[in-house]
Amino acid sequence: MVIKGISPDVVTYSALIYGFCIVSQLKEAVVLLNEMVLKNINPNVYTFNILIDAFCKEGKMKEAKTMLAMMMKQGMKPNVVTYNTLMDGFCLCNEVKKAKYIFNIMVQRGMMPDVKTYSIMINGFCKSKMVDEAINLFEEMYLKNTIPDIVTYSTLIDGLCKSGRITYAWELVDEMSDRGQPPNVFTYNSFLHTFCKNHHLDKAIALVKKIQDQGILPDLYTYSTLIDGLCKGGRLKDALKVFKDLLAKGYILSVVTYTTMIGGFCNEGLFEEAFVLLSEMEDKGCIPDAVTFEIIICALFESGENDKAEKLLREMIARGLL
Structure with missing residues (x-):
């Protein structure tokens, strides 16, 4: 741009600063801000807001306040x-x-x-x-x-x-x-979480049906919350039904959903089913995380299945999850 004789202005610099900020390259963004000042190109409120927002999103409040002070020093409100x-x-x-x-x-x-x-x-x-x-x-x-x-x-x-x-x-x-x-679904998810946490599982099931009847599509968080509540409430059969319905409907399940169901099996001592699901999730491209392994390992140790637990622990270490 400079080579072609076109001088960058405040809009150009602001766009470049925004580009660096969205990829978390904040040092480079600040370098551009300083370059603007040296070239007597005055940053505007929009420029500073971009930087303040980027620092805030990364929890760097000291730097965000520095940007605010710099902004006000230049006479901008x-x-x-x-x-x-x-x-x-x-x-x-x-x-x-x-x-x-x-x-x-x-x-x-x-x-x-x-x-x-x-x-x-x-x-x-x-x-x-x-x-x-x-x-x-x-x-x-x-x-x-x-x-x-x-x-x-x-x-x-x-x-x-x-x-x-x-x-x-x-x-x-x-x-x-x-x-x-x-x-919307986010509103109702708050109620669902509370019902499941307090073991009001019939109310939770009724709520999911209610929102479906209203034409609101439950999201993966809705189903994962319900499955978790049912598993923890000792209603594994109901949880498994919801889980299988999700698979049948073609939902791409998250590691959280799989881990929740695996945890449900482990709580009931159904380790064979837990291992089958562990294998299935990998086959579907969903890689188990440290929490997935820890749930199975802890349950195995508690059930006296030390050899199986140690074997899984070694696999966890081999995968770099510990």
Whole structure:
């Protein structure tokens, strides 16, 4: 480009910086930023937001704040995207109080939080088990005339389910539908996880049927969660039926789904079936991981099958999984 006499501008540099950021080559991205400054090509808010986002996604909050300081030093004001990115970064690092501090600064500077801002903070509070704070923020949205979207609802519903507030969570499902934002598979997966965790397995099975009747296609997480719940609840036969249905329907199963079913066999002492499934998963191109081996090995040792356990342990070592 330079050889042909075309000088790169802020758009070109921003595009190149973005390219480095999406492949996690952040040092190279910063080198380009410094090169821009040396050439008197002023980076804009978009340029800095790209870098701040990249650092936040990698949990490098110190570097993200350095970019923010550099941005403000050049007389640029952060926009909603900048603040949202920083809040999300702190939430990903489980530093929700710092995220709330950024939220407050944003409001103090006259910036209006958008639906994404609220969704980020609600998610952060829920993951930190601060569900009351999440509810307060959710209620604030209405006062500010900010309409929650399906992400906001599903995030809060997940937090409510995990904190045992199922009744309120179901009320939000009704509210979603009334507001023209029908729940999706991710919304229902939160309920399913809670039902399975609390061994309410008939409710879990009924829920999967309900969402299918509504025309919502369960995803692999739905089925894996149900299989796991059934296995842990001593209903191996039901779990195996769900598992076989998945194979019959042509689903490409993940290592998690296979490992869950193998664990179910091991819990019942059905090691032959576990080994058959271990072989089948490899035949289908799904490579068992360390967890898969550990589940079988531990179960074998507990059942006094030491020779088989040691043999599998040696295989695990040979595969570089230990």
